[in-house]
Amino acid sequence: MKVPAPSADAAPAIDVRGLVKRYGRNTVVDNVSMRVRKGEISGFLGPNGSGKTTTIRVMCGLLTPNAGSGQVLGHDLLTDARAIRNEVGYMTQRFSFYEDLSIAENLAFVAGLYHLKPVSKYVNDTLEDLGLSSRRHQLAGSLSGGWKQRLALAACTMHQPRLLLLDEPTAGVDPKARREFWDEIHRLAATGITVLVSTHYMDEAERCHRINYIAYGKLVASGSVADVIKDAGLTTYVVEGVDSTRMMELDDRLKSAPGVDQVAPFGTQLHVVGQDAEALKASVTRIAEAAGARATPAQTSLEDAFIHFMGDVKDNME
Numbered sequence: 210m211k212v213p214a215p216s217a218d219a220a221p222a223i224d225v226r227g228l229v230k231r232y233g234r235n236t237v238v239d240n241v242s243m244r245v246r247k248g249e250i251s252g253f254l255g256p257n258g259s260g261k262t263t264t265i266r267v268m269c270g271l272l273t274p275n276a277g278s279g280q281v282l283g284h285d286l287l288t289d290a291r292a293i294r295n296e297v298g299y300m301t302q303r304f305s306f307y308e309d310l311s312i313a314e315n316l317a318f319v320a321g322l323y324h325l326k327p328v329s330k331y332v333n334d335t336l337e338d339l340g341l342s343s344r345r346h347q348l349a350g351s352l353s354g355g356w357k358q359r360l361a362l363a364a365c366t367m368h369q370p371r372l373l374l375l376d377e378p379t380a381g382v383d384p385k386a387r388r389e390f391w392d393e394i395h396r397l398a399a400t401g402i403t404v405l406v407s408t409h410y411m412d413e414a415e416r417c418h419r420i421n422y423i424a425y426g427k428l429v430a431s432g433s434v435a436d437v438i439k440d441a442g443l444t445t446y447v448v449e450g451v452d453s454t455r456m457m458e459l460d461d462r463l464k465s466a467p468g469v470d471q472v473a474p475f476g477t478q479l480h481v482v483g484q485d486a487e488a489l490k491a492s493v494t495r496i497a498e499a500a501g502a503r504a505t506p507a508q509t510s511l512e513d514a515f516i517h518f519m520g521d522v523k524d525n526m527e
């Protein structure tokens with residue numbers, strides 16, 4: 210899906226340089242620089258444990274970096290963390306409400322944290338926006354996954370933040386609820402709110418204006434989805450036309466052939482990817498022909514690009 214990007218003129222909402230965060234001898238955020246324009250939806254992707262949550266916590270002023278500097282919403286990251294915390298809405302990875310309090314009680318608690326007055330007005334308005342007024346006394350823990358996420362998003366926008374930092378907000382949520390959640394993110398961005406959102410879902414990455422890919426603490430790609438795919442410099446073929454009993458044999462042959470970096474089955478097709486276009490073409494053509502299969506050039510996907518980036522970066526674990 211093509212998403213028009215916001216204007217490049219405005220000062221960035223996030224402008225951080227050389228961020229480093231270490232735990233003991235483990236560098237979990239390694240020299241990360243990132244810019245997110247005002248009103249932009251910026252995706253943050255990367256394998257498990259690659260440093261997304263840690264980077265987000267540094268950006269919202271909850272963690273102090275070991276090195277690096279920058280501004281978030283114009284406030285200095287190192288000296289003005291409190292101002293950043295007040296103006297940012299942070300949605301944590303896990304549902305962070307009291308499951309044994311009602312929906313309204315949880316919202317009242319959040320309103321109190323931000324000194325929003327009168328509390329009842331904020332709570333009632335939020336319940337109305339959510340369409341949850343009639344269920345205000347329901348325990349938060351009894352909500353479905355999709356509703357929990359919507360409640361969490363509504364709660365972290367109650368104090369009208371200018372920047373939303375959302376950490377895997379849709380993990381484990383069904384596709385319809387995810388789509389509705391993303392529609393809401395786009396509605397918020399259209400009002401000028403900036404969003405940095407981490408996700409493992411490729412379709413969600415494609416709904417962002419820009420994406421940032423981090424692997425083992427290092428930022429390895431940034432830009433529009435099309436830019437990131439182009440920068441990976443990969444060539445892709447689809448191989449098909451053999452029955453399922455011979456697919457894995459073909460898969461094995463391709464995997465060990467020169468120029469082939471990745472092979473992945475997708476239904477009745479094999480997706481074959483490599484950096485060396487000439488060598489890949491020669492291998493795919495030869496092996497497909499010998500097996501009586503068809504090989505056709507195909508679009509490289511974002512997932513292909515990410516797997517390629519992961520292969521290029523050294524694991525930071527000891």
Ligand SMILES: Nc1ncnc2c1ncn2[C@@H]1O[C@H](COP(=O)(O)OP(=O)(O)OP(=O)(O)O)[C@@H](O)[C@H]1O
Pocket residue numbers: 232237255256257258259260261262263264302
């Ligand atoms: N408080 C801590 N003390 C020690 N190590 C930590 C701490 N917090 C995070 N880490 C380590 O830092 C690394 C990065 O973790 P982080 O949660 O930032 O990654 P992530 O990209 O958000 O992962 P995921 O996609 O699984 O949520 C991991 O190896 C994690 O174990």
